[in-house]
Amino acid sequence: MNCKYVMPFQKVVTVATVMLLFxxxxxxxxxxxxxxxxxxxxxxxxxxxxxFFQLEQNGDKLTGKWFGRDPNGVxxxxxxxxxxxxxxxxxPPSGARTPAMSRPITYDGTFTNGVMTLTSSGFRGxxxxxxxxxxxxxxxxxxxxxxxxxxxxxxxxxxxxTPPMGWNSWNKFAVKVTDADVRxxxxxxxxxxxxxxxxxxxxxxxxxxxxxxxxxxxxxxxxKFPNMKALxxxxxSRGLKLGIYSSPGPKTCASYTGSFGHEVQDAKMYASWGIxxxxxxxxxARYIYKSTPEVHQALYQKMGEALQATGRPIVFSLCQxxxxxxWKWGAKAGGNLWRTTGDIRDQWQSMDxxxxxxxxxxxxxxxxxxxxxxxxxVGNGGMNxxxxxxxxxxxxxxxxxxxxxxxxxxxxxxxxxxxxxxxVVAIDQDIAVNPVKRITKQxxxxxxxxxxxxxxxxxxxxNRGSQPExxxxxxSSVIAGKVASVRDLWKHEPVAANGATYHASVPTHGVVLLKxxx
Numbered sequence: 001m002n003c004k005y006v007m008p009f010q011k012v013v014t015v016a017t018v019m020l021l022f023x024x025x026x027x028x029x030x031x032x033x034x035x036x037x038x039x040x041x042x043x044x045x046x047x048x049x050x051x052f053f054q055l056e057q058n059g060d061k062l063t064g065k066w067f068g069r070d071p072n073g074v075x076x077x078x079x080x081x082x083x084x085x086x087x088x089x090x091x092p093p094s095g096a097r098t099p100a101m102s103r104p105i106t107y108d109g110t111f112t113n114g115v116m117t118l119t120s121s122g123f124r125g126x127x128x129x130x131x132x133x134x135x136x137x138x139x140x141x142x143x144x145x146x147x148x149x150x151x152x153x154x155x156x157x158x159x160x161x162t163p164p165m166g167w168n169s170w171n172k173f174a175v176k177v178t179d180a181d182v183r184x185x186x187x188x189x190x191x192x193x194x195x196x197x198x199x200x201x202x203x204x205x206x207x208x209x210x211x212x213x214x215x216x217x218x219x220x221x222x223x224k225f226p227n228m229k230a231l232x233x234x235x236x237s238r239g240l241k242l243g244i245y246s247s248p249g250p251k252t253c254a255s256y257t258g259s260f261g262h263e264v265q266d267a268k269m270y271a272s273w274g275i276x277x278x279x280x281x282x283x284x285a286r287y288i289y290k291s292t293p294e295v296h297q298a299l300y301q302k303m304g305e306a307l308q309a310t311g312r313p314i315v316f317s318l319c320q321x322x323x324x325x326x327w328k329w330g331a332k333a334g335g336n337l338w339r340t341t342g343d344i345r346d347q348w349q350s351m352d353x354x355x356x357x358x359x360x361x362x363x364x365x366x367x368x369x370x371x372x373x374x375x376x377x378v379g380n381g382g383m384n385x386x387x388x389x390x391x392x393x394x395x396x397x398x399x400x401x402x403x404x405x406x407x408x409x410x411x412x413x414x415x416x417x418x419x420x421x422x423x424v425v426a427i428d429q430d431i432a433v434n435p436v437k438r439i440t441k442q443x444x445x446x447x448x449x450x451x452x453x454x455x456x457x458x459x460x461x462x463n464r465g466s467q468p469e470x471x472x473x474x475x476s477s478v479i480a481g482k483v484a485s486v487r488d489l490w491k492h493e494p495v496a497a498n499g500a501t502y503h504a505s506v507p508t509h510g511v512v513l514l515k516x517x518x
Contacts, residue, residue: 166201171405249284304334346382
């Protein structure tokens with residue numbers, strides 16, 4: 001999953017419907033709703049999600065807090081009218097830094113005989129049903145932090161000397177991903193030719209774990225993934241590698257079992273299954289540990305040590321949204337790549353903002369140690385072809401991991417031509433790992449350049465504006481000496497290099513990508 005910003009303290013349990021239980025008083029009066037409540041809803045895969053309320057009743061009025069996202073609680077209000085109950089979160093004031101809670105989450109239903117059946121709507125556009133029972137404050141609050149290791153630099157594991165390439169399940173399948181989906185994705189990587197180009201990691205994102213560990217504390221699988229070792233064997237049989245997802249917190253972002261307190265145990269399990277890549281998402285740990293560079297480094301170092309101790313080569317992908325500048329310490333914690341931003345969305349504004357924000361930290365890229373501005377959205381339908389070509393060009397110039405997130409089984413020819421442009425992939429995979437640099441800005445056109453290992457220079461003329469723009473490139477601004485040849489990498493044709501300048505019309509949100517040989 002992208003590094004998803006979801007309920008950290010929802011616990012996954014085994015209950016079948018969503019209701020709210022109230023203890024009945026004798027006579028005609030109902031019991032008080034004062035206290036903490038545990039709201040449970042099925043995930044449909046043998047696991048369940050928990051959200052917690054704190055309610056206070058004053059006559060028919062209800063107030064309280066909702067603990068789905070923040071241990072400090074989000075205000076709630078509601079009414080108890082006869083057998084009808086209504087609860088809703090209170091949106092924050094305008095400008096508050098909680099955009100995901102800008103719309104209320106509502107709970108409506110009826111209760112009889114001390115049991116209330118509720119339907120919830122509003123969270124991420126979903127409608128759910130489940131039950132809540134009275135619980136304790138301790139159960140509703142996050143656990144105490146566990147001891148973290150003393151900081152020290154972990155050795156380089158020798159993996160991903162060029163940016164990793166592959167596919168991740170979240171952008172297309174999200175919580176619905178299954179074993180069959182992952183096998184199909186592996187097949188498509190091979191049959192499409194993407195695997196031959198380097199797209200070799202098949203990464204399962206969130207929602208593969210069971211709701212509880214076994215008696216020995218080992219992590220278990222839910223019904224969507226019956227046998228992870230068999231799945232890894234299948235992916236390996238296709239010449240590919242399998243990735244998995246977890247969190248240093250007790251719950252992942254989608255409220256499945258995380259690795260909190262079980263790092264060594266989980267790392268050994270991943271190795272026994274044949275896992276090749278771990279994406280480790282901060283999620284619920286952000287509400288347990290302080291957000292400082294030292295704490296985050298130690299938190300990820302704990303799993304980095306556990307992975308290296310297994311003896312199996314496992315790529316370690318740090319996902320904590322760019323907090324505390326992970327590009328400065330991620331490699332010390334054993335990381336091979338680290339998210340540098342919040343989650344990308346399949347729209348121009350998100351991709352543009354994220355991509356161009358990475359240029360100033362491009363010098364931190366080194367073989368086996370990569371800035372990660374999040375997955376590719378190419379082919380998911382939220383942008384047009386020019387915008388997707390900009391997306392791919394920019395990620396390649398940034399030496400970013402190329403992790404596709406589209407439905408591989410229904411790729412259009414245009415999508416394939418973008419993801420599988422060999423000249424653009426070669427930029428991303430260039431062994432020199434020279435940082436991309438800003439050359440100049442002409443109105444809405446931004447010109448970036450990166451020198452390649454073969455002595456050539458790749459130049460991107462990016463139009464970030466809402467209208468087509470004319471751009472001028474002075475050859476002397478990007479190379480020293482005379483131009484020998486120029487090639488347009490999206491049109492797949494040579495470009496005349498007569499004179500001292502090059503002129504191009506760059507489409508709205510589009511790019512002209514040139515490879516210049518001196």
